[in-house]
Amino acid sequence: MRIIIAGAGEVGFHIAKLLSYEEHDIVLIDRDSEKLNYAAGHLDVATVNGNSTSYRVLEEANVSKADLLISATSTEETNIATSIIAKNLGAKRTVARIENTEYLHSKDKLDLRNIGIDEIISPESLAAKEIQRLLKETAITDTFDFSKGMLSMIGVTIDENSPLHNKTMAEAASLNTEHNFVTVAILRDNETIIPRGTNRFMVNDHAYFIAQPDGVDRVIHLSGKERSEIKNIMILGGSKVGINAARRLSKKYNVKLIEKDKNKAFQLADKLKETLVINGDGRDINLLEDEGINEMDAFIAVTGNSETNIISCLVAKNHQVRKTISLVENIDYIQISQNIGVDTMINKKLIAANFIFRYIRKGEVLSLTSIHGVDAEILEFEVQANSMITQKELKDLDFPDSAIIGGVIRRGVGHVTLGNFQFQAKDRVVVLARPQCINKVESFFK
Template sequence: MSVRNILIIGLGGVGLHLARRLVQEGYGVTVIESIQHLISAANDNLDAKIIDGNAMELSSWKRAQAESMDLMIAVTDQDSVNMIASIIADRFGIPRKIARVRSPEYGYDNSLLNKNDFKIDLVIHPEELIAREIARLVMRSSGNDVIDIGEGTMKVCALRVNAACPIANRTIGEIRLLHNEFPFRVVAIARGINTIIPGDDDTIMPNDQVFIMVNGAYLSRLMQLLGMKEQTIQRVMIVGGGMVGARVAELLCKTVRINLIESDQQHAEELALSLKNTDVLHGDGTDVNVMVLGGLMEMDIFIATTGNNETNIISCLLAKHMMNRTNVDPAGKEGKTIALVKKEDYLVLASTIGLDIALNMKISAANEIMKFIRIGELLSVAHLHGVDAEVIELVAADRSPITKKRLGKLRSTLQDKGILVAGIITNGTCILTDDDTLIEPNERAIVVSATRSLKDAQQLFQ
């Protein structure tokens, strides 16, 4: 089912971020919100219809023309409002409903009142989503991140480039000529606040975060070429025992040893009793002495999940410096850091000052919602952490623009839009493209697109 008109309930962090993305991608967005300062902030920079009203009053839904909506997304900070909004949306005939529900007592498959009772198609729990994302990243034994693409046959590997890296200070074209023992392709670059979908003339610079697509069979060779060291994750330190930190410990404790630092003494005692295979220490996560006492020097990964942006960033910076064994042993391991960052502006700061991975809860929730919206429009979607770009699979329709010329002839047009057709899937195998590649009708392609250009990418294949 195609989605065109979307009703959002709530303009808080998730709602505003999601509304901006949806408007940017060309959807018709209407919002119901009652808090005046949120409405004022949105009116200044959001091209959407905003209804000043209470979502629990049917008059607000009528003013929003709810009966014409294809999808309702309720993301206020109150579970009860979101669940009731789903029931109201169903009565107005809105076919699909998404609701943010944090309480495990409602809305889930095993709850007394499950999502079907509230007519919800997708339940969003931002804290659970971000905890699972952190656990997934931890269990990747190398690099900053590895994403499965094309039914798992292809991987996209993220790497922070240093001055000694073989691809540093070289153009994409030079890299292709110098390193042609096996096929791989740089598909995106994060440089400061900018996202680059690179062409042959773009240069990889030190401190860039690059995303490289490679067949899974060549992943270890790529890591060896780029100097990425495989390591077994055995010990993890978490600062912050709130909903996210405690859940990360629960997800990881069966496979790794956890040391958790919590500033609230009573909560630390509760966590010590409830968490398995976890040593809980009461203290300040930005205090070097507390971190060392907690075993920081033996850790493979350090995770900061407190509710304070500055605490998370500062503690990760301290940990990053202290866990760098290469300072005293060139063959030593370099510990990884993951920070939970609430302010979007701080995401760029976190990556530019040296943290490995910075995650944002509302972006994670929005990504999950966008993935749901695109079901039926795209074969698959993978968001690349740290850049405004996504990997999608598209099927070329008969006589679609992408089938009329070889990719070399389309290079300039594609690069201007921030679109890269990176691979084609034939007989279950993905082959990286080059300038001579011609996309055939009904052929599946892996496309890397700037988020702003997703609609343009789809139109090329329609």
């Protein structure tokens, strides 16, 4: 697959980095020669120096042969123009990164495909959607539903009181007599482990499971957690992510948003009718206490300063807030989130990059997500007739060691798959895979 990426910033570089594990022909375009030199020195990519809206530059990148062009520069206008020009020069599919969410709400009216833009993405809107997803449950740190909850991916932390503590995977399986969940990954000291029978659960592990609906309750019980309903949420920062999150969350929860800029706070109060907007400095612990942080079920920090977001989440944790989410600019921070006490750190550029990946995957990919801090993707494939995965039982398939099948949805019912499972056409299979084995995993579903 020939993929052209306009913009060698964090989004573009991250996409190129993940693709470098696979057999793609990648070209990076940027006006910053230092960024291009860095990318060329660390990744297997070709580079073109120049403006991506230039006909000459796109021709030099051989855009007419591109299967996909992703315009992810920091400028919305450049991304829109690049996509339109590239489409007219022969690119098969184009994706443009935008900031103005009005485009998202008016996609059909604007008929963007007709002018050359196949898809638009807003990192801020995607981040708000991700926050909403992460707030489904206080007892778990991450969750993602497949086929409306017929199977779910959930993440929990392991502490000393957990019945899973110090158990091997094989021993933990004996606690799962209903066979309604399977462990698919463990994040330990920033290392991603695809667990096998002899691996043990350790204190402070971040463990991830694929579970049937009744298995979700079982995992929460075995993790030693208690389920509780989220009602009250505090958002720190009237950024674009904060505004989008408040709009989404206010439909279901009681939301307070704290913004230190007085004029902006008044403007937000007019825009966000269902949100209580407070003008104040969220770094002031007395203010947070006066505004009832002790009564909050979740605290979301989305200011423009990563350090402020992290520290304020730690303050919230110290005030017994059960769920904390911090927006960070540095992707490397995500790896340390659980170690320092923040439930989840998110990066809007990384979320955008992962969203784009659904246009790159081979096979019938129905859904795709990533786990914050975990070096792996979770994909839902639809099995095709005569594909390799249907040829043998699971235990005899020679499936990659750095991937694991978590479950299957067959005729609307979720199942955890054991070694003697035989896949059939139209099955929807949930797989967790490390980047280096994605190609091999995809080959089973072609």
